[in-house]
Amino acid sequence: MLYEGLVGDGLKCIRAIRDRYDGRKRSPFDEAECGHHYVRAMASWAAVLAWTGFHYSGVDKSMTFAAREGLHFWANGYAWGTCEQRPIGDHVQVNLRVLHGSVTLRQLAIQGVGAITLDAPETIARGEYVCRQIPRAADPC
Numbered sequence: 001m002l003y004e005g006l007v008g009d010g011l012k013c014i015r016a017i018r019d020r021y022d023g024r025k026r027s028p029f030d031e032a033e034c035g036h037h038y039v040r041a042m043a044s045w046a047a048v049l050a051w052t053g054f055h056y057s058g059v060d061k062s063m064t065f066a067a068r069e070g071l072h073f074w075a076n077g078y079a080w081g082t083c084e085q086r087p088i089g090d091h092v093q094v095n096l097r098v099l100h101g102s103v104t105l106r107q108l109a110i111q112g113v114g115a116i117t118l119d120a121p122e123t124i125a126r127g128e129y130v131c132r133q134i135p136r137a138a139d140p141c
Helices: 007-020 038-052
Strands: 055-057 062-065 070-075 079-088 091-110 114-125 129-135
Touching (some): 007 038, 038 070, 062 070, 062 079, 114 129
Antiparallel strands (some): 055 062, 070 079, 079 091, 091 129
16 A cells, blocks of 8 residues: 555554564464464565665665655665764755664665766765765756
């Protein structure tokens, strides 16, 4: 539902599942709707990806997020951290922080807004952050 833009319905569904498996009535570690045990974690992780629009390509050294104001968690096979987005005038201020590991980036994009591409890939290590302003793409109409 989140991937299809039905945000309210998707969040309502997630809340209903969380309420049903809160540990008082049923096991919080085993949701029948998602199979059992391991599958539940994958279904929960899919909601994080759908909400944030996070995608990382190690081949292209690119990271993409949905245009969603706020602080969001991200993780790939090499690192994890946060991405904060704030719209400011005709651009979006993006603060990408690495809390563990390191990640190499050549492009940082916000869906429907725009992207910045660096001349050379930049490695961001644990404890470091990148602060960039991504200009909103011109409206083609």
